[in-house]
Amino acid sequence: MPSAGELPVHLSKGANLALRSLDEELGSVTVILETEGSEGTAVDADVSVLLLGDDGRVRSNDDLIFYNQPVGADGAVHLRDKIRTDHQSTPVASDVVTVELDDLPDDVARIVLSASLDPTLGITFAAASSVTLRIARSSDAQELVIFGLEALSSETAMLFGEFYRRAGEWKIRAIGQGFADGLTALVTEFGVDVDNSEPALGEDLSADDSTSDASAEANTSNPSSPVMTEEALPVEITPVPAGTTRDDTAPEPARTAKVSVRRSTRAPKLPTDWDRTIPADTDADWQRARLFPVAGIGGAEEQERRATSALLAVLGIVREFGRAVTARVGAPAGAVTTFIEVPFGLDEQAYRPDGVITVKRGQREWRALVEVKTSDGKLNFEQVDHYVEIARAKNFDAVITISNQLAGSNDEHPIAFDRRKLKKVSLHHLSWEQIRTDAILLSRHARAADNTQAVVLDEFLRYMEHPRSGLHGFTDMGPEWVKIRDAVKHRTLRASDKGCAEVIAHFDQLVRHIGLQLTSLLGVETSIQPPRARADGTTRPQQLADSGQLFGSIRVPGAVDALVITNDLRSERVGVSIQVDAPRDGRPLTRINWLLRQIPDARDALRVEALLAGGRGLSTAELLGSVRKKPELLVPADGRDIRAFRLTLELPMGTKRNSGTGGVIRSVHQATTHLYAEVVQHLRPWNAKPPQLTAPTPD
Template structure:
């Protein structure tokens, strides 16, 4: 079956063999939050009870047939998921309505919104795209409904300005978003043995009194999101001197062999995930797990023929009566993943109907979804193989500590202890520290002009550069609290071989390795370029010039935003006439702004700012390494140049001047 793009009002029949649907609501802007929800509606057009409303405050229906699975980031933005088990829906349910809503802004601010309905294998059955929303706060994307014994999908596209609360009320949900009243001072609790007792009235006569049960007022569904609270780690203030050291939760003392490294790192990771549930959710989401309570286990034994298979760990997540399971294979230090071992785990997972085999090592994939080891594709028919790096684990922990919503000080301390342990050299869990064994040879070949596109060593360096570029994006994500992306053209982002060949071609032609990073709300993309021929790291960004005023005024506008930028920043002014492009260092422009614009007649269109720094020569290790020079150059450029830079905003249009008419 093809995956048709539906238009508003169109419907299609779903295949008869489909029993489970994965509904995905997605949008492009990762800074905005859209919340998916579902309503189980009877033939009367309303829910049977409030339990038929599935959303973030009520994540599953009473029969667990419909489940809210939460949100996750994608390369294109963000998404929310809802699962529907068609065979588990009660007979009186006529349709399941799929909606999306936002508390923070109108849906018109999101731009393009998408609804995708997939079957249990991940194949897309239907998709509905819309950009018609304006001031609405909630939107019914579509509905899965019964018709003549079959299930069908209809694209709806109807909006509600009253938001999720108004939408839910219109489908019969009892909504109560008022804050609960604290009436404890008005309540008197008494204990009675019987429902009929005797009491004395005002005249002293004995009378019979009936005790009636009074039920508390029933509250409706609360659609408002709970407000997260930020916690700080415990402070140690009673030390008797500077030499007093606090006890560490995960000690690096006595760490010996690689096997012991793996066991300690795995145990520390799983223990922290069990104690800090938001961290467990972040790690498990990378493996495709649903939201739900997490449990982790170490070195569980499984039989495979006459031998035993012992994964380093097992992740389990429960959701609506079902259990998602991943077998974990861990490597630390220079340990490498092995095809045969992963295939054994895939066989075990398939036999036990587990969901995923997850590998964890110091290998950083060049892009999300890439695997450091390729396995026989027939092993992946029923089980997924996923990979994350220790670097990604560390970034997730730092992201949660700096920008998450941890409300428990003890959780903050535990997660901080994990980061401290994993970043210690003895843990065996490293971030990106080595350009690989071919780096020096390829670098010297570029300098000598002897590198050719057919050199297989250059392809290895290209893949390592792509991995470093992704590491830079992950690192900035953890530091800034926003999803920074390594931006690639679509055809290169989906084809690793083509991407690496493209990197090598550019390296041969220009002597440069280049990557583009996209930071949400930044004035422009950041380009990081390593020039092997000049031994320079160059970070640059471009920003549009104002569209009104003279070229001098436009240059002055930029100069005001670069008050704290280093004097050696190169400022390039690009004019409509390409022959009039000018470039000066910032010190010269500060002394004479006209140095950029003098003698230019055509319109000044945009500026490019470039920061050149010295390139490290060593492949790994010390402060003189290539990787350190790249990260330091990027950090300084973002801090001093990009972060203070704001795009030009035109003034509001002037209204007509008042005119006084003579009599």
């Protein structure tokens, strides 16, 4: 069986391979056909799947799965939506088909994979720069097989390959045979009744005899090929030459209504067995099929195993995503390969980390052990310590921990660790929120370069968003929150009280959580700025005890200043503010009107402060609704200069410690996003006008 490092297997024309050599328990596969056009020309091929019996013919017309009939065999074969990328210089179109091998009836002996072009377009496969068939394992999107064709000519339909049963096992064979007369010529050779009342797509076959009997011998033409050879197996897909007939004694399968291969301009019809493949009573329970299934997730162990497998698989498949994540832990740019549950020994004890990541660039190979937690699972110091020791003993470069815990900054780790042990091995932490943000940045704002990779990444995001995945991110302020909040409110908190430092750490995680959410929404990397130290140098626990406030700030690239988040536990209010410098010329009223023009849609309850020259803390302040009616309310009575404006949105602080309705996390999120939407994204810094030339005095 090929190892993960040897996958995918590249098949050559005529080669075959046993699926169990790729995965002994492979029961579901995803077939992706990618057709890349040439400069300025799109080649949009359509996948068709034929289910054949032992006689090499369809059992009925329902066994043709294509654009007019996308579901077959009670849902075991399903043609998904087409994906097109037109913004590249060479457009790419992809068709995706899911095949549940374990659910196919026993009388289906072969699954033929083909593709065709719309005859009304007037193009052939010669216009394609490449046509590639990819086979992936549906459970984790691991790419298993690649079969590519280039330098095609006048073909308008291609027979790519087939899955077929041999001795009770499924095998795959690469064929690569072309038909010049389109889809009709191809499917009729397998017994499909085509409706000829419509414009025909071609009745005569254009058989390529060089790919018939000779294809069985192609397996031995390349002795270095990694695929298996078939023992004197005749190729069974050879079309019957024109003018000949099949064995008249062969039983004729039951006929259904003739199939139209003409593209319809109306909505496609439901398959004849629609009431058996989808719920008929209500659409409330309909669920789109998942590349990364969540069904069957039970306890924490299964949840962690699924999350680890899904993440590591996508890191290896989606190159840009793999690079984005591994760059955060110090890995070089290179080819990413991943493994799960690799066994190691240390001091005569067996250990099995959740995964291993390797990045190879040239002759150098960077390696890291991975430990994963999901839901509310917390990282264990002893376990991480053992993995650091294993990494040191095995010359690994790093240990990576992944959980829903958020570190206060990129350089911090949720576990306090002796840095002396990390001279040869680095220790890094990634939160699931950071990983989700990296995926969103690529999926929604940049897009993966490869269409198939984009599909895989989108499916991974769907998996992360499901409650059963356990990848919910930061959702709780911790068990000490209510006790510390009440102590602050009653002014009984002391800096040394148990839980004070924990609440501050959770607030830092909350600020980082908000920053990641803004990154996902805006498509730019925000940064968390450390809280500004007080002039007297008191510690943050003492600052909380004295002021009753928690502070944090987020810097958004392009914004006029950082967003400052203040959580006032005594007044039970959440405030988010931003400061903008006032114009350096003009009267105070002119400067106020300059600000008002930029925030016409901000709510009246926004607090506006005019920061004055002459000393720290000097200011005037009013609510925006009042300033709109009477701007002079902000003009200082003593004529001082207005140096800057601070705009603050305050909301009630939720009493609950979680992210649900009425929770403090939700309150901070709402205040931040509303201030950004109504104010921050509209503010522009003042630019002084260049000095004007004085008009010359007439002679």
